[in-house]
Amino acid sequence: MSLLDEDNYHLDLINQFPEFDKSRKYLANFIINNFCSSSIKENYKKALSVEKNDYIIYNEPSFSKVWYGIFELIKDIEIPLEDIFTMLDKASILKEYFDTYSSSQLSDIHKMLKDCIVYSLAHTMYNNQNENLYNDNLYNDTGNYFIKKRIQFPQETNPFSIITLNWDTLLDYHITKACSNFNEKIQLDYCCYNNDINSNLTSLHIQPSGIYNIKLLKLHGSMNWLLCPNCGRLYTDYKKNIALFSIGDTNFIFCEFCESLNRNYLLQNMIITPTFLKDINNIHFKNIWHNAYLDLCEAKK
Helix, strand or coil, X not given: CCCCCHHXXXXXXXXXXXXXXXXXXHHHHHHHHHHCCHHHHHHHHHHHCCCCCCCCCCCCCCCCHHHHHHHHHHCCCCCCHHHHHHHHHHHHHHCCCECCECHHHHHHHXXXXXXXXXXXXXXXXXXXXXXXXXXXXXXXXXXXXXXXXHCCCCCCCCCCEEEECCCCCHHHHHHHHHHCCCCCCEEEECCCCEEECCCCCCHHHCHHHCCEEEEEEECCEEEEEEECCCCCCEEECCCCCHHHHHCCCCCCCECHHHHHCCCCCXXXXXXXXXXXXXXXXXXXXXXXXXXXXXXXXXXXX
């Protein structure tokens, strides 16, 4: 999770693997039973019969050969993944049923799907770093480029913004890392009211405090954002992919405000899936999308 600390990053992935494994097995069961051909369903039943309990072993920590074969079966489905996203988003927004699944069950499946995305992306980022596939010099140069470009203009202005649909945090991290190399005070600006875990200024307070801002508008959310479903607080971390901690039923980061009121304080990841029915009704997404709209309208380049 933290690109600064590879050992902790790997340990976080190991600790969260059981929850990821549980989610992907449940998803496999859902996809095969609802979207696969009869031959694939039959092969799926045969594979499950090998398991001790003749059913899905959710808590199995190891990657079994049986499940490897099951995941290979899913590759043969013909339905586009975007259609599955759209179906789940539609059911979640409209509280609809699908086949024998209630809206509550579909909501759980929707969460499991996003959990799998978060874990897979975090794992990929770790592997890229560990196998020297990620070019550190290139990313450092990119971070330095944006900072040098920003300080050419007065602090109180907004000369440019970066608009992205990506969830990853490579750009966030390397811009933040590069900020420490300059004399001027500079900070990433997500253009929404965020509560930073490391006590950095909220985005709305950066410029009024005399600090240079670099606008990074992440229209589909980010791996380093977590949302409290009760009070709506958005928690961020410029150095860690904290969304990894929201996978499954375990959560190591929570809303202290709601905990003090004895309310549910478990945080949720903030990513919008690639779907034809994007739900951007959350106040933070509204602010970000409105900022992107204004910047595109006023852009000279």
